[in-house]
Structures are given as structure tokens and as C-alpha cells.
Amino acid sequence: MTAISVDILPPTDTALRRARRWLKSDWRAAAALAYLGALLLLALLAPLIAPYSPTTQDINAMLQDPSAAHWLGTDDLGRDTLSRLIYGAPISLFACLLAVAVGLTLGVPVGLCAGYLGGWVDAVVSRVIETMMSFPGIVLAIGVTGALGIGLINAMIAVGIVFAPEFARLTRSQTMLVRHELYVDAARSFGASPARIMLRPILPNALQPVVVQTTILLAIALLVEASLSFVGLGIQPPYPSWGAMLARAYANMDIASAQMYPPGLAILATALAFNALGESLRAVFDRAGRSDAV
Amino acid sequence: MALYWGLHWALKRILHLAPVALLATFFVFGMLYLVPGDPAVTLAGENASVQHIQEIRTLYGLDRPIVVQYADWLGNVAHGNLSVSLLSGEPVASEIAHRLPNTLLIVAGALILSILIGVPLSVAAALRPGSRFDHWSMAVASTGVSVPSFWLAMTLVSFFALDFHWFPATGATALSDGVGEALRHVALPAVALSANGIATIARQLRTAFADTLAAPYVRTLRAKGLSPSAILWKHCLKNVSVPLLTVIGLLANRLFGATIVIEIVFAIPGIGSMVVNAAINKDFPVVQGAVLVTVAIVIAINLVVDGLCRVLDPRIARA
């Protein structure tokens, strides 16, 4: 066996250094991460940052244009739009994370098993995945919500169920690629059980496309939550989700069209950040993948 | 000979797809048991009398094994019987028949717009790799994928329908009432819906084009003196038709979902607004019927896409 050159990587290269190099070279990823970080901070510190409570009404200040007192104006009950936007961040973020978490929890193990075990398990799982992917996600989410009852958590669990086949399919194809690698054979020759093999050598190596897909699905989950809240199947009043704010702005569109923009732009910016992050990660993993091919 | 292979392929595809389609219908049927509580109450409606609930239980044979119930239901569906709405008593099948054309018109319009704008955009970007145009168009495309289409719809309504009166703000008219009017009604919804489609096609195809343009045989063609655009149109188009068709299949699925909220914004009587109202009002047969039809259409579209892919690129057929 030829000696593998060991000076490809600097001797003190750490994950942190690699990450810093990546962010320096890719300004889009850096911007996206900065935005998401700020959003997370906003979400966690909402009560400290927001100028008003999101539910306090001021009947004498309904549907006002932006002013010094209300930077983004007020809605039709005199509630400060900026504060509602800020308090809406944790709710929207929670919704995306819940949906994706459900999707990952359901999809990744199924994909792992199908890809590793093969045979009839794989055949059955593949058929089920293909079937579920022919259901347009939001239709299924609405149908499930209609069955289980209105509410944000039910809705996002439904969305998570819709995401699961995508994760399963990705994990499965990655597992099938990886399972023939040398280190898997090595583990098997040590007598490791299938479960151990799936968890230890396979899963970490199969995760890269899953990570990319997670960011993309976070963006989609955000849009779906906005849609569901818009049609009335999402969060219950008076909590401010960005989708619910859009619905109220739509109801007042003829009188105060400016109210549409803060929540719409917030959704757009956040989804954009998720998507940009996903693309950058994909590019990084592609490059890393190619350099690994000896 | 070609006919034989064609039939052989068709049969193989159907055999491969049959379990998926069957499984899909079984899932749709199974939604009944997803609803908490007694399935008979779900089907009879919550305000039904005890006697009526018992009637429904006997009528649908809800005491029998699930597989038997499923077979019965499937038989009914095959005959066009999708049960009746719990709220209004209108047969679900006829409601769908009225509303489906409105939805299809919007989805088709959005698809066509996406192709008409997305393909040239991706070609232009692929021909100028790394240029400012390339970066900017891809940035715009990224935005297009991230924008909530119903918000875009709201802004379009605000400008074009209310301020300028160019397009109608609401509703839909049947094609029979005049193609021009129908198209006017479809314009804003289709545009709102197409933003995502244009962006997706532009991005996917640009990558596909860039990859083909980098291929060795293209270098040969360039050496022979062919301009990049000539190469693209004559030689590469065939190679990207497969990714294009795949994206179209994916888009069809996504558009059917996104059109739901668009229909609500524009008050269009389509499948989307039907399923939302039914879900809010727990009108189960309508929800079930709508999901079934949507899934059937998506599976059909993917079947066609798959077939066209194999025709265009024989390499896939051998895989």
C-alpha cells in the first residue's frame, strides 16, 4: 500500500480553524450565520429587547405608520409591530425546529436501516417513501391538522411527518454508499452488531447531505408554518407568529398596506438565511468529498 | 421492435408504480382512522343522531376488517363515488370536478411561466459563468425560493388589482366563459406562484448546463469553432432535458401545495380552498377526496416525467 501523504492537512488543523477558514472564504455563509445567530439571540432575549409587550393594545393608536414611538407602526389593535415581530421570532423558530426534529427522528433511523439491511426491508421502506413523497406536503399537513385538531404543535408535527421520507431517502442512499467502505468491513470483522455498525461508522459519514437538507427544510418549515397560520390552522391568538401577523395585515390591506411588509420580509430573510447556509454547506461538503477521493 | 420495447417499458413502469399508487390510496383511506374517536362519527358528522351514526356504520361496514373496507372504498372510488360532503350533502366527486379546472389552470400557468422564464435565465447564467450577471441572477433565484408565495400574491394584489385595476382581484372564470377573461383571472395567481418555480428551475438548470459545458466533448466542439450558445442549444439541451423534467415533476408536487394559500388570497374556488375549508370544518369525506385527487395527479405527472426521461436519455432505461 502506498504511503498516504500526511502533509495534506496542517498538523494543528482543528475543526474550529477549518470553520473559520470556511466562513472567511464564503461571505454568504458568514452573513447567514450572523443573521441566524442574531435572530436566535433576539428570540431568547425578546422580553428584554422588545420595546413593548406584544399583546398590549392601544385603541388610540391603531394602524399607525412608522413613527418614533413605534418604529414599524402598529397593527389594527394598536399593538407595536416591532415588538410582535420580535416575539414572533421564537415562535417561528420553535415551529421550524419542531418540524425538522420530528422529521429527523422519524426519517433518519428508517433510512439507516433500509440502506444497511437491504433486501425486503429496503424494498418495503422504499415503496413507502416513494408513496409518501407523492403527497404534496402542505395538503397532508392540512389534512392531518384537520384530523388531529387546530394548533401549532399539531400542525408542525404533521409537517415533520411530511419531512421524514425526504430524510429517510437521503440517509438510505448515503448509507448504501458508505456501507461498502473499508472501515465498515473492518467493524464487521470485529464482530460488531448491525446496530453498532449503523451507529458508529455509518451514521456520521452519512450525515453530510442530511445536514444540508436540514437547513433547506428549515426554510420550508418556516414557509409552511406561515401558510398554516395564515389560513387559521396554526397558532392560537393572541400569540404573534409571523404567519398570523401576515393574515391580520391581509385583512387590513385596503386600509394600511404597509403592515404586510415587516412579517413578510422577516419570513423572507430567515428563509433566505437558511437556504444560503444550506447551499454553502453543500459546497463545502462537495469540496471535501472530492478531495477525499484518492 | 420499438413498440415491443415501449410496451415492455410501460408494463415494467406500471408494475413498479402499482404498489406505490395502491399504497398511496391505502394511506388516503387510512386517514379515516387517523381521526381520534369513532370512525362512524367522523363519517356521519358530529351533529348526527345516534340512529344516523348506526346507519353509517352499517352502510360502510365499519365493523368489518380493514382490508375489506379498503377494497370496498377502492371499488367505490373506481366508480367515481367519493361520498358526500358532511356539511352540504354535495357529492365530493362533483365538487372536485367543478373546482379542479381552476386549480389546474393556475398550476399550469405557473409551470409554463417558470419554464419560459427559468430556462432562458439559466442558459444566460451558464453562458457567463462567474460573471456579475451569473452571481446576481443566482442571488435573485435564491430569494425566489425563499419568498412566501402568498405574501408575494398579497403585494401583487395591492399594486396591480387595487391601484391599477389591470387584473381582477378575485375569483376565477371558467374557460367556457372566454379564454381572455380566464387568463386575466389566472395571471396574478400564476405569477405569484411562479416565483418559486422560476428560481428552482434557474438554479437547477444552471448547474446542469455548467456541468455539461465543462464536459470533454464540449471542448472538442469549441475547438471546432462552435459558439457556446450554439453548443448549448444544439447539443446540451438534450442532456439537460432530463434534469429539467425531473425538476418539473418536483415542482408539480410543490405547486399543488403552494396553490392552496394562493387560492385563499384570491378567493378562487379551487381544490386548495376546498381542502382548507373542509379541514377547518372537519368535513372528512371532502378532505379525503381532495387528497386522493391531488396525489393521483402528482403520481400521474411523475409517471409521464419518468417516461419522457427514459425516452430522452436511454442510459436511464438501462440502469
Place this chain on the structure above:
Amino acid sequence: MRLTETQKAAITRRAMMTATLGALTAASVPYGALAAQKRGGILRISYGFQPTSLDPTFGRQGGDFGFLYPVFETLVDWEPQSLQPKPGLATSWAFPDPKTLVMKLREDVVFHDGTPFDGAAAKYNIDRGLNDAKSAVKADLASVERVEASGKHEITFHLKRPNIALPGILSDRAGLMASPAAMEKFGDGFARNPIGTGPWAFVQWRDNELVSYRRNDYYRIKGLPYLDGIDFHIIADANTGLRSVIAGENDFVQSLSTAQKPVVDKSGLAYTFSTSQAMFPLWLNYAKGPLADIRVRQALNHAIDRDAYNKATALGLNEIAWGVFPKAHWAYSAGVDKAYLYNPDKAKQLLAAAGFANGLDLSMTGPTDQRSTQRQEVVMEQLKAVGVRIKLTALSVNDSIKAFFYDKQHDMLLILWGGRADPSATYDALFSKGSPFNASGVEPDGFGDALAASQAVPDLKQRAAALGKVAQIVSDNALMVPLVFDAQYNAFTKAVQGFEPNLFGRMRLDTVSLES
């Protein structure tokens, strides 16, 4: 689309036979503009509701009436501004004794399917209302023991107890007359094939989309209707509906929110804005949990700032509700006015006295549309200020009604009350212990007697006094939290002529015509 040839032939035969009698008994309806208004045209209406049923006896919501009045008529008609009974399909009525009501019916009326309207047909309808399992008017007819067709064109009601309010009740849903032949023929399908005696005949109903009617050429009032037909386009969102009228896609939009006034004013559309007896209360289940304590209910009444609610939800243009009837109604009782002025301190005191010094938790339900959400949010915020924490479960209209009245899962409900033709019937429906609209299932002491007293005297002034006593009991016991009366706000193009709003707040199109 017009009536089929068979229908027309059937009606013509009947009409010719009864025409002479009809000429003698025709009620003279004072439509002053009869000569001046144009005939013709299809009125396109943007309507915010889907019918729950086109069967008059089985439908459950007030929004249905817009769909029912074109097709069906009531035994007793009502004056638009006072809701007082006047002849409809019945020409006259009398109480020979307090427990018997005799009604004489018109002799020249045919249903849209050609069958005659007579005593037997009227009896069939009332029996159905009394006995059918799905009847929504059983409670309204609770005082009726049985009805008989005492003549070819006469029916007699035998009552269990005196009820002067019965003619008023028969001007409401219970009095809508449908064709028995059609009901026999269609069975359950009648809900999608309604056949009545009204100015228009039903043509089609496309779910959540369109309900169409076309002229009844053989309508009993000659010269009416003006309109050739009516198309209801079901557009749930009032803003979208208004936009459709501004854009010229529809001619008429009903039930606008007062908040839309700036848009209507800018658009140049014609409109009507008038009081109605439709009211928004906070319905209370006063047998449930903390609400069983009268101090809690009084606290809720003091905690609400009705003026602020009015300003937030209706630009301050609706009439504040202290009792069940608006000032324009003859049964309005000034005695309960301002009984519970806005006083958050007093509310907190009352709650503390009831043992809730640290606040209490209540559950509320209501519809999910944006306007309802806005109302809920105002109320929730006002109650929060006195320590009442509300957990809201927003559902579809049907589900919220079911959850509150039948399943009794919630303490409060915020939804519109459409009212009844007769004030005694109103109190009966709202607060009698057996009524489906009384979630608590109990009534205060003395309520039953006071209500019966109001149903026993014929003189309007005396009835008003008796009803005032009922109002006092309701107010003293704080059985609900009345908020505002919902003004009826409709907008239409200038081509629409002759539309008359009414105190009911229900849409009647008999007098409407379209200039071309």
C-alpha cells in the same frame, strides 16, 4: 336558467284556477316604487357564508336566511323596521281563546313545483318542525301541542300554554313553508332541492362557491320580483368581497365590518348602514366553575370597556349593548341601561370577594376568522387587566357552537346572536333552562314566570312592561356580557335600487331592482 317547462305548465294550471280568488284576496303591499323600478337583471352578491342547509327546518345558523328568503315565505311576514307581524302566507289570525290560534291562509299561492299551498301543506310543515329529529325549530314551537288543518285554507294551533308570541315565532324560521310534495319526493335530498313559494326558484348550489336563483313567474304578488335572478358568490373574507364589488365583479356585498368604512367611502359605492338587533355578547355558562358565582359574572361585566371595544372593532360606530335589544326596538328596556359601567377596580373587588384575589383562569372559544380573532383579542386583553386569564380555543363556527352549547367544554363563547322575531321568543331562546342556546341548563328564580307573563298579554305597551321585568332579571343576574349591536353595513353599486335594510339584519331582496 328558468323554470322547466313542466314546472311552468303545472304552475299555470293552478294559477289559472286560483287567479280569480287571488284577485279578491290579494294583500295590498305598499311598495311605493313599484311602477318606477326596472325589471330584469341578475344581481350578483358577495355573501360571506355557506348555507348550513337549504332546508328551512334543519338549518342552524342566521347566515342561512339570505339563502332562504328568496325561495321560502313565512306564514307571518314582518315589518322591516319594527319586526311587528303582518300578513304573509297567512292573511289573518286570531286567538279565540288564549290556548288556541286560528290562522286563515291565502288561497292563490302555489309552490314552485306547481303543488298548491293550503292548510294541509302548512300543517305538514309545522308537524315536521315539531317532530322531526333534525328539526332546529322544536324549541321555538315548544308551546304548540298540535296543529290541525281546520279548513282548506285554515289551520288551528292548539297550545300547551298561552303564548301571544306565536305569530311572531311564525314569522321566523319556524314559519317558513316548503312544498310537502317535494319533501316527500326528495327525502334527505330536499336540502339541495329547496322548493317554496318565494319570488325566486332555486337553480343550483355549488359548495362554497355559488348559489343561484331565477325568477318565479307565478309569484303571488304581481309585478314582483324585479330581478330576473340572484347569484350568491360565497366569498368568506369581507375584504375580498368588497374588492370584488369595487372591481365590478359583483354588485352587492353584505355584512361589511365597520372598519372597512374608509375603503367604502373612497370607492364611491352606495351603502346602507343601520342598526340591527344582531348582538355580540360574551355568552356565559353560568352553571360551570367560577361563573356559577354571580359576583364573578358581575365582575366580568364591569371589566369590559364597551366603548373601547366599540372603537377597536367598529370605529366606535356600533350601538353599545346593555341589554338584549337596541334602542330602536319596541321591547328595548331603558331600565338596564348602563347597569354595569366600566369599572376595573370594582371588578377586582368583586373577584376578590368571590375568592379570586389572585385572578382566575377561564376558557373561551369562538371562530377562527380574522375579524372574530380581533374581537377575541380585545376582550382577552381587557379581562387580563383585572386578573382574568383567558385560554382561547378558536374553532370553526360549527365546532365552537357545539363545543360551548352541547359539549359544555368552555366557560365563554364570543359569537354573534342574530335575534328572533318576537322578544319573548328571544328571551326564551337565550335563557330558558331547556333551550339549546342556554349552555348552563338552568334559569334564575322568577325568570320563567316573568317570561310567561310577557307571553300572556296582547297589548304592546303591557308586553313591553312585562318584558322590562324579564330584562331586569337577566341583568341583575348578569347572565351574559352584552357588548355591542352589530350595525348592518352593506355596500353596492349605484345600479342597485330599492334595497331596504331591516332591524333583523337579515337580507331581503324582494324590493331590489337593477338599473342597467
